[in-house]
Amino acid sequence: MSQEPRDTVIIGAGCAGLTAAIYAGRANLKPLVLQGHEPGGQLSLTTLVENFPGFPEGIQGPELIENMKKQAARFGAEFQTGHLVHADLRQRPFVLDLGKDKLRTRTLIIASGASARWLGLPHEQALIGHGVSSCATCDGFFFTGKEVAVVGGGDSAMEEALFLTRFATRVSIIHRREQFRASKIMLERARQNDRIRFLTNTVVEDVYDVGKQEVTGLKLRNVKTGVTSDFPASALFLGIGHIPNAAMFDGQLDKDSDGYIKTENYVFTRVPGVFACGDVQDRRYRQAITASGSGCMAAMEVEKFLEEHGR
Numbered sequence: 001m002s003q004e005p006r007d008t009v010i011i012g013a014g015c016a017g018l019t020a021a022i023y024a025g026r027a028n029l030k031p032l033v034l035q036g037h038e039p040g041g042q043l044s045l046t047t048l049v050e051n052f053p054g055f056p057e058g059i060q061g062p063e064l065i066e067n068m069k070k071q072a073a074r075f076g077a078e079f080q081t082g083h084l085v086h087a088d089l090r091q092r093p094f095v096l097d098l099g100k101d102k103l104r105t106r107t108l109i110i111a112s113g114a115s116a117r118w119l120g121l122p123h124e125q126a127l128i129g130h131g132v133s134s135c136a137t138c139d140g141f142f143f144t145g146k147e148v149a150v151v152g153g154g155d156s157a158m159e160e161a162l163f164l165t166r167f168a169t170r171v172s173i174i175h176r177r178e179q180f181r182a183s184k185i186m187l188e189r190a191r192q193n194d195r196i197r198f199l200t201n202t203v204v205e206d207v208y209d210v211g212k213q214e215v216t217g218l219k220l221r222n223v224k225t226g227v228t229s230d231f232p233a234s235a236l237f238l239g240i241g242h243i244p245n246a247a248m249f250d251g252q253l254d255k256d257s258d259g260y261i262k263t264e265n266y267v268f269t270r271v272p273g274v275f276a277c278g279d280v281q282d283r284r285y286r287q288a289i290t291a292s293g294s295g296c297m298a299a300m301e302v303e304k305f306l307e308e309h310g311r
């Protein structure tokens with residue numbers, strides 16, 4: 001157990017956590033940023049980011065993250081690799097159990113993000129960033145004039161497919177059942193778009209072609225007939241949901257039915273001194289810029305909290 005409690009610890013080194021670290025660093029709080037198993041968050045899984053203001057030519061996701069990290073370090077943020085096993089938030093200072101190590105902190109910023117759900121296909125991970133993507137907003141543009149596929153039957157899949165019709169000549173929604181989980185309005189919008197077609201009762205079994213380092217097609221299976229077939233596509237977009245990384249706060253913070261941490265006034269959790277920002281509490285916008293914005297808010301609230309409650 002560390003002797004002196006920290007002023008603040010930030011869980012997560014994606015754009016929410018790193019923005020919080022820049023602000024907390026500049027407030028002289030010497031934040032400690034805990035980087036988990038996906039350091040850099042979802043931005044580090046994407047390629048060119050064209051919608052983060054300030055980069056007229058776009059910037060590579062990993063480079064943007066690296067820049068934020070350097071910026072935070074310049075203001076005194078420290079980084080530690082570790083996985084939060086459990087947090088005891090019953091009293092201050094809070095105790096963070098990292099398995100081998102324990103940390104105490106007066107305030108906590110949870111920026112642990114949400115991980116895209118993947119299908120678990122044999123060659124899926126190897127083609128992330130080369131045609132396999134969980135973010136149409138980030139990567140859709142690269143498939144202008146191409147034929148692409150979206151997996152899923154919920155609102156995310158419909159939204160991704162509709163967005164992709166701005167670029168792709170054809171978008172095939174592949175869904176494992178006949179019925180859709182998507183809201184009627186989103187489903188109807190997709191049905192009325194003549195660039196979108198539906199393949200129901202169909203699952204993706206694999207994605208080609210790792211050898212070429214790009215997506216060239218999919219292996220599909222019809223779950224009713226069992227027949228497998230090859231399907232040409234230049235990209236595979238996953239629209240099967242996200243999983244917020246908040247299991248370690250079970251029973252201590254309020255969550256919604258899908259496990260997102262509930263916040264009030266953007267970043268306040270129900271425990272005073274514990275703030276949540278970015279995708280772990282945002283199921284709606286999920287953008288780098290909105291995550292950064294809420295990271296800034298969390299750090300500013302930490303500063304206020306410490307002023308009011310003493311350091």
Ligand code: NAP
Pocket residue numbers: 117118119151152153154155156157159176177179180181182183239240241242283
């Ligand atoms: P969701 O509603 O949970 O839908 C996930 C979809 O992915 C389901 O159709 C599910 O199939 C499918 N799926 C899950 N795991 C799969 C697997 N391993 N293989 C194949 N298919 C799989 O998730 P979501 O679409 O991300 O939506 C989450 C929440 O955000 C919802 O409340 C939604 O309304 C909301 N949202 C709203 C908007 C909007 O209003 N603009 C946009 C996006 C999201 P089954 O149906 O067979 O289970």
